[in-house]
Amino acid sequence: MDHSTCLSTSLDLNLNPLLPPIDDAPVLHSPSYAQVQVGSQLSPQGTGPQLVEEVNRVRAENIRLTEMLTVVCENYNVLRRQLEDYMSCNRSPTPCNEIAKKRKAGGSNGSSNNNLPLSEKSESSSTEEDFKPREESIFKAKISRVYARTDASDTTLIVKDGYQWRKYGQKVTKDNPSPRAYFKCSFAPSCPVKKKVQRSVEDQTVIVATYEGEHNHPQPCQQESTSGSNSRSRNMNIGLIPCSVYPNSSGPAVPLDLTEPKLISATVAASQRINTPEFQKFLVEQMASSLTKDPNFTAALAAAISGRFLNQNLK
């Protein structure tokens, strides 16, 4: 993605040149915005040295903002390359270990660790040492939370993450009246991933899905495989849409865009998806959204654009 693309498509500030200057804009204490107000109130007849000086200042501001945008886009490209590098580094099919998973030493089935799937048997052996340099970051990725908003009337605990799950238990926990559902990946025992799904205490329309472990296989689900209300595919959920991620930032582990657990746990699928136009567009939108939420940036950009309009009018 080049800079021009970024600049031309992503910054939807709703600035319409046909519209008159916004007078009821929120109070901004940015000096740039103050300059716009001064400039926009100048009458065409005001052609003194003061006006020339003002125009020059706005031009300089415009140039400065253009440079800022260039820097922002360059930073974006750098971050994107780093993300791609990270994805490719984690493309190894070796499943990562589950955190501190304690299997019963002698369970009711009398089994020992010999019954553990291969991915778990390696847990305490060399694998742990092999990944020691990156141990901390990987372990943080082992348990992740996804917040999905659903209908309050929807009683199903479904989080659309693209993987197929098999429910193996349900419990009502002490701190939450809503039942907690326990799922295993349908590829178990070869895939050790589990997830717990429960409605949020604060907001019943929000489902909190806690993932443990990482999938060692790509997403099995295809769109056409889930047609109808087949109960056996009820957990074969397709495509966690970014907007379904809980946007509230008050939570301790709100996954946003690139740290979204699905992307981390399914690095293979993610690394393929990152090159799709949809993902690129999503990244650009996220970037634009972050920028436009910054009042200083918005004010400065508005000043630059207004200055350009003013500049054109004076020509």
Next chain:
DNA sequence: CGATTTTGACCCGCGC
């Protein structure tokens, strides 16, 4: 009939 879900029972860690 096989795959999946449901749900009560059981296991086990932890705090007291």
Next chain:
DNA sequence: GCGCGGGTCAAAATCG
């Protein structure tokens, strides 16, 4: 040692 609570098992039920 005991009770509590979260997590898991497994038989029965359900579904297509």
